[in-house]
Amino acid sequence: MKSRADISARIAELLSPVTPEELERRRAHLCGLLLVAIVSAMKHVTGLTGGSAQYTGYILAIAVTALSGGVAPACAAALAAILLADVEATPALSSMAAVMFALEGFLVAALVGTARRRLRDTGARLEDAVALGGGLSRQVHRDRIATDAFEHLEEISTEAAVFTINAHGLIIDWPGSAARMYGFTAEHMLGSNFIQVFGEASQPSSTPHGLAGSPRRSVHQRRDGTPMHVEFQVRRCPHDGEHYTVAVQDLSRRRETDAFREAALRAQTALQGAADEAQSRLGTLEALTDPSVTSGPGVIEELLNRLRTALRAEGIALVAVGRTSSRLVAAAGLRPAVAVGSIATAAGGADGRIAMVHNDSSRIAQISALIWPPTISSILLVPVSVSGAAVSRLEIVHERGARATEWELALARIVADRVASAMVRRTADSAGAVA
8 A cells, every 4th residue: 555655646746747847848748759649640540651751750740849849858759759660660670771760860859959949049038139128228218318307407507517527537528508607618628627617727636536525615717717606516427437427506696695695684784773773762862851850859860860871971960160169969870079169161061062071181170160080081061051041061971981972962962951941940949939
């Protein structure tokens, strides 16, 4: 039972090939044997292959087998044909005839099988060539589309250009975008060194390999000699190490845009500063002209304090100056001492004129009716007039030598007028109280 099982397994293995190649090889052998059997059967059934015709039929079967299956099936068919021809021969074949028939069969098998193999190899190579040709055609088509797209991009891009150089720095491709940017034609630039357009004559030893890498900024020259601020990048072709592409971007318009933006920002800053200053002056003016500050015991002190804040002064004093003596009426900030018996009417203020002294301590002490600390380096005298006569004056002092502007003088005059009104109102109230 075990032997029978082994034989059955062996037969099943022979009848069931493992690989498609083995199946194809067995199929070719069976087809060859079938063709030889058909030729032999035709002799017995129809007699068409009787005599020498059967050998021709066998040779034809061997040739068809070699053409369809190759040399090995054709050799198997040749062996089968030799055996059948020897069996069917009447009388029996001579030894020489059998040898000649066998040699003829094996020769036909070898020639036709070899021709078949070569034809199949040639067909495979032809298919590969056709596939390669199709791939090349598609590649050429894609390259043409890419070239058209690149030319379209060059036409619409007026600030960028790309050209190609070799490892020695010689220009080998100069498209229309480069000609438009630099002004040189392709006939003029092809074969020349790329340093010619870079405007870097001081670096004649520059090579594409040395410049390859991250983008750089430089000043190139156009054909007419005008400088052109650009950003360029040299990159080695990844599929061809002997060539480099140079991409150049013109930064002239960007620089103009940046300059315009900076000018606009400066103008905006200046306008904002002017608006802030105007707002600050308006607030100062509102504070000094506040109608609520018109009467009361401390109205003069309040006005002086607001003026001192507006002028950033260290001290302000209202002084009544007579011919032989002076009197401190009110003060804000730094408080001075009174110089009794001071005669300063001719120095300004009391005679209706505005006087200013900067960085002169002796002159400040001479014209002032008060005694200020020695740190004072600037004084402004503003008359306070009542009924057209300067009865007193404001002394505004600074420890820094800042010069008074027209705006500050106007503020001082406004406060002086309001102080005069307050003094008149105070005098009237005193007279009413006495009455």
